[in-house]
Amino acid sequence: GAVVSQHPSWVICKSGTSVKIECRSLDFQATTMFWYRQFPKQSLMLMATSNEGSKATYEQGVEKDKFLINHASLTLSTLTVTSAHPEDSSFYICSAQKGVYSNQPQHFGDGTRLSIL
Amino acid sequence: AQTVTQSQPEMSVQEAETVTLSCTYDTSESDYYLFWYKQPPSRQMILVIRQEAYKQQNATENRFSVNFQKAAKSFSLKISDSQLGDAAMYFCAYRSELTSGTYKYIFGTGTRLKVLA
Numbered sequence: 001g002a003v004v005s006q007h008p009s010w011v012i013c014k015s016g017t018s019v020k021i022e023c024r025s026l027d028f029q030a031t032t033m034f035w036y037r038q039f040p041k042q043s044l045m046l047m048a049t050s051n052e053g054s055k056a057t058y059e060q061g062v063e064k065d066k067f068l069i070n071h072a073s074l075t076l077s078t079l080t081v082t083s084a085h086p087e088d089s090s091f092y093i094c095s096a097q098k099g100v101y102s103n104q105p106q107h108f109g110d111g112t113r114l115s116i117l
Numbered sequence: 118a119q120t121v122t123q124s125q126p127e128m129s130v131q132e133a134e135t136v137t138l139s140c141t142y143d144t145s146e147s148d149y150y151l152f153w154y155k156q157p158p159s160r161q162m163i164l165v166i167r168q169e170a171y172k173q174q175n176a177t178e179n180r181f182s183v184n185f186q187k188a189a190k191s192f193s194l195k196i197s198d199s200q201l202g203d204a205a206m207y208f209c210a211y212r213s214e215l216t217s218g219t220y221k222y223i224f225g226t227g228t229r230l231k232v233l234a
Binding site: 109 | 123150152154159160162163164167208220221222223224225226227
């Protein structure tokens with residue numbers, strides 16, 4: 001199998017707080033991990049592509065200083081929402097690609113619901 | 118830039134009947150992958166089926182099959198013998214290669230499938 005674990009599943013915090021979300025590939029090594037944001041009843045929007053040992057590649061319009069991504073090992077990537085504000089409230093989903101071969105699909109975590117008060 | 122369009126925001130199907138979800142995409146690439154993902158209320162993204170663009174044969178996975186029309190850039194999903202557990206949001210996704218071994222997924226806006234008992 002290919003299991004991706006995301007933690008926490010739900011977090012509620014005050015405005016101005018920084019929140020860290022972890023994404024772990026439990027039974028495989030993931031050279032590349034992806035972070036998505038999903039607003040209610042909308043599609044997944046790619047925020048950034050995270051490569052192990054190098055800087056993340058951010059999509060246009062995503063603030064890299066706001067959404068800090070670290071991919072320190074082949075099984076862990078973290079997304080830190082710095083100084084979160086209510087407009088950052090959303091559903092964040094990570095995914096990991098198993099291996100580097102082109103026929104490998106992404107495997108998704110269960111997502112993190114972030115609510116900023 | 119690649120785009121993915123799902124023109125049906127919502128579809129309904131009677132249990133045990135067949136339903137087809139539409140997806141069109143735009144790309145200038147000749148080699149790519151297409152996916153259908155299912156997102157139930159639990160919000161986890163589950164891979165339903167995938168299609169390699171270089172393959173002419175349509176992919177099938179049990180009750181799920183696709184009608185891939187490369188020239189028309191169409192990639193529809195057919196669900197046969199629909200079950201109550203099939204009720205979910207379905208996303209069509211296009212995968213393009215950024216660099217060797219690194220990929221970017223672009224998702225459609227989704228189709229909500231309701232299964233009627």
